[in-house]
Amino acid sequence: MKKSIRLRARAFVPALSALSLASLTALAQSQYSSDPEVVVTTNRREVTADQVFQSVSVITRQQIEESGAQSIMDLLAGLPGVQTARSGGAGKATSVYMRGTTTNQLLVLVNGVRVSAAGTGEFDWNSFLPEQIEKIEVVRGPLASLYGSDAVGGVIQIFTRTPQSGVSIAQTIGSYGTRQTDVSIGGGGEWVYGLRMGTKSIDGMQTILTKPNRFGSRQKYIDGTLNRKFDRDTRLQFGLSYGEGNNEDEYGLNFSRNYSGFARVDHATTDSWHQTLQLSSFGVNLTVPKGYPPGEFSTDRTALSWQNLFTMSSGVLTLGADTWVDKVVKLDYWNAANNVQKELVTNAIFGQYATKWQDVDWQLGGRSDHHNVYGNQSTFNAAAGKKINSKLQVMSSYGTAFKAPTANDLYWPHSAEPNTDDFGNSLSSSAGTCGPTVMTSWGSRTPCVYDTVGNASLKPEKSKTAEIGMRYVDGYALSLNYFETKISDLISWKSTEQGVGDAYGSYYQPVNVNQVTIRGLETGVRQRIADWFVAAQYTRLLAINQETGLQLDRRPKSSAALTLSKEIKSHKVSAMLQLASERLDSSGQNTLAGYGVLNVSDLYKIDANWSLLARVDNVLDKKYTLATSFGTPYATPGRSGYLTLRYSYK
Template identity: 30%
Template sequence: MKSFPLAAVFGTAAVCLLASPLVLAEDAAPTSLDDIVVTAGRKAQTVDATLAPVSIITRTDIEQYQASSLPDVLRRLPGITLSNSGGVGKTTSVFIRGTHSSHVLVLVDGIKVGSATTGSVAFEDLPLDQVERIEVVRGPRSSLYGSEAIGGVIQIFTRKGGKGFQPEVSVGIGSHNTQQAHANLAGGDGTTWYNLNAGKDETDGINVTANNREPDLDGYKRDSVTLSAGHRFADGTTLEASALHATGENHFDGSFNNESHVTQQVLNTKLQHLLNDKVLLTAQLGQARDDSDNYLNGVPLAAYRTYNTQRNTGTLQADMAVGAKGTATLGLDQQQDKVISDSTYDRTSRDNTGVFANYQTDIGATRLDVSARHDKNEQFGSNNTGNIAVGRDLNNGMRVTAAYGTAFKAPTFNNLYYPFSGDPNLQPETSQSVELGVSGKLAGDKVQWSANAFSNEIDDLISYPPPDYAVSQTDKARIRGLELSATTQVAGWDINANATVQQPENRSGTNTGKTLIYRPKQFANVDVDREMGKFRVGGSVHAESQRYTDDANTESKKLAGYGTLDLRADYRVSKDWTVGAKVGNVLNKDYQTSNGYNQDGVNGLVTVKYAPK
């Protein structure tokens, strides 16, 4: 990954100060920001220092791939697959290591987002043009973050300002009358920074359903804006605030409703104080909203129209250097979920309090990482989770790791109270996971590779089995897998490849041994790019094996495996102007990732970007 401007430190909040007392306390050599990760341990540390499998996507990567949506970026990473209901802007589920989409914790600038009713995150509604960086941690992280982090954590950092004035404007046009317009104004000096980003995206879309029951185009529109600002005081205190607001209008096929108006909003305030060269104190307040209003042929529904959820969070955290080689973190999280809906919910709010601790140290060539957390939910009582990881650096530049972790997922308001299908007696889902990994570097770091084997057992899995589709909690699942990834350069070409082989199995009832729905057993990605003067060209291959759409794994209901090829190129007309073009699904592959929903055929997008240097 290439480095991005120094201003991006302020976008990760913890990096802006925490990297100084803790990274230096470990006698680490200076590193680029691409070598710093925040999400794995809830504090800044070098990638080499963390024992968790982590993937990082920078703003440079996003622009190089010419990605047009957040799901388009995430599907390139090891361990991640998607299920999409009909193209751009349609409901998209993200699965990490074969776990359910609700087993993925998602943060925006440290604030937990997602719907308290469905338990899912509207990835399709989060604007990619306002993203500076994405960190993905695979494996359980409930011992640091609490509920939902059974499969992993995805953290999205919005764009921040830096030194000087840095304007940027881009426009794009493409297939299906796609139109994009984005503007970013960033600036600041050595102590103060700001950023304002606004965007508009619109497309006529495709016909989402494969049965052509409504053979029309199903469009999508989104308007978004992000504002952030921060200041670092002379006494070691940093104050920053940010707000992301996105509204969308989505059309789809349906007899009950076929249009929804959605809002995603994330508010964040963070205060940090560097107490001395070994202690950093952090206080953070945030609010995330997920709102949806449903319509039929443009007319508001008389009932089951509004589903608005609000998540208020607060955090106090202390990060400390302990001795010459150790770091410790102590923290307190407070969360309140609220539901506002015209559907009848027996309960519309609940609070959760979590306390957590983490300790990391080096003992010679061995690194130890231990964390524990206690969550007390006013509805479900207490949940205790923990994680321990050990890594050993070998003389040949390789590292071997072993980890064990527990995690849990609290039932959503829909699981508990949704009319005709909820069960108020549900208890949290729980998991136990083990992992073994090995990684290394070759040819003077020109080749980097890793392999991670994992096994995750989930108890009290929540599902909706036929024929009545009432919620059930008798299921167990076991997911075993192997992730392989490598990056290198050959003859001037940058190559990034990964492959995952997994066995996500149901382990209870009549479907014991059957594959969990919508989880392919094999999938792989290859990205190849080369810069040639003012030109840059590249291509991506994404391939997946078949996936089943019902718990019984009925052959007639499975979705076939597929492979897609995307090509891209851009040209720097001058130091300020760049023109880019990409062609997606070049081979016009006909495939589905969700039963009955089409995916786009061959498609194109041309963009023009102005960014004065």
């Protein structure tokens, strides 16, 4: 108990010190306003940000254009409770960690559509570019009682651009041979349409710090929307996004395709009953022709959601049902016996009730999911909030969540591959080149074979999260949230050494073993001072693997961001400083040094139709590392610049 108290104290002290120095929230709004943003992700219905019990960040279209961000990673970096990592330069594999949870314990939606691959459980953060995005809502904390699996650390929802009447063209050039073109057109009468398409290419930058090779990427995309409001009671909407590209690494080119689409009907059945019916589809395909082994990975998901909103004098009741089918395919070009084709089915019902009683806002919700492999999972949330006065609001919540095992965890095909030397020659026990008595240069035993297989008896990971928080608005906005999360039955691929002779090897299989305890404090302030807008945040995070006693990989214990912006005639100048303390990597075997990175941008409004955006990343050319490959650091971009010329005609 004393140890737990000490851990809590260590989490609070630096954060409270940072508050006294005006720690702030990451992406500054172009103008500070006391009017809260409207969000839909937290409750699956429209509410203002001051009506929710969760910690929420909203990144608007105006902020995206003013920042000149080149990726979603650039947009999310520096937000409270969010850490990012990338395996190399721009366009390479990216991970996002929310409140210490792993990247596949974060639910990602695009226009209300689940967009994680069923094989890995992860979203491809490079599949959407900032030019395609209208708004991003970031909700911290468990929302499984509304969305089901994956929403352990939180939910990020991306909304693609809304149709705008007229024509828009944007052209970007920049470092590492970056070139991007985006064209959109919109209009209509009763039927409102929007069409956007674009391409982006990067000639390449260094990926592995110890190797000079440079690898690039190419992608193209097209988004379309169509909607009509038939009368005051009925609206019909359609949306479709498609993207494809290639990404080069030391093995050659990897090819990817992705799509997401929906058809949605909103109907006000009565003055107090509103229905939404949505049919959606998502697919992702990754082809690795020269990987090890070469192959193909695909997910195709079809989903149907029916949601009912009842507005009563006593409160608001939400009732709904979700169902989706994942068709998962893994093809091994070397050995067809390793191919996998599975169909995973999820059916769920959910409900949430919000009311006001004894001058306190209350919320209670629950959900039941049934899966054709791992069975039934039930989750719930309970929250309460009170406005002490017109300036101060306090809230608390408790919620459970779960993360379903991925198709790779369940069904990765049984494969045994011989260990080889640096020249590709198989090692042999009889020759004395492998076995339990043959030690590697770093002191471990040398396996003769690597044996890997999935585990169809895995259970879902489960979590419990408690949180307290406050918001204060009085000429400036201050927020503070403290949370504790415990995750059990964490799925981990474990290696055991067994066998004799040439069968001696490392046998890998996922099992439910680990437990994680996470404690954190997020603080934020934003304020306008004369002509300056100031925003920043400080996050203190302790995310401990109970099996090893170590902080989880790539999660800094302390992180912060400071943003300053100022309008100077036709210019909007902004600067952001991101800070992170040292982090562990490679299951705690390596330590990554802390870093500070400064990015600046200038948006120049030439006239009503033309604008020019200049952005410089890593102004001080800081050398830092976000991730390693078995201890070998991945490269990060040095000082780099980008110019975007934009024309809009309405």
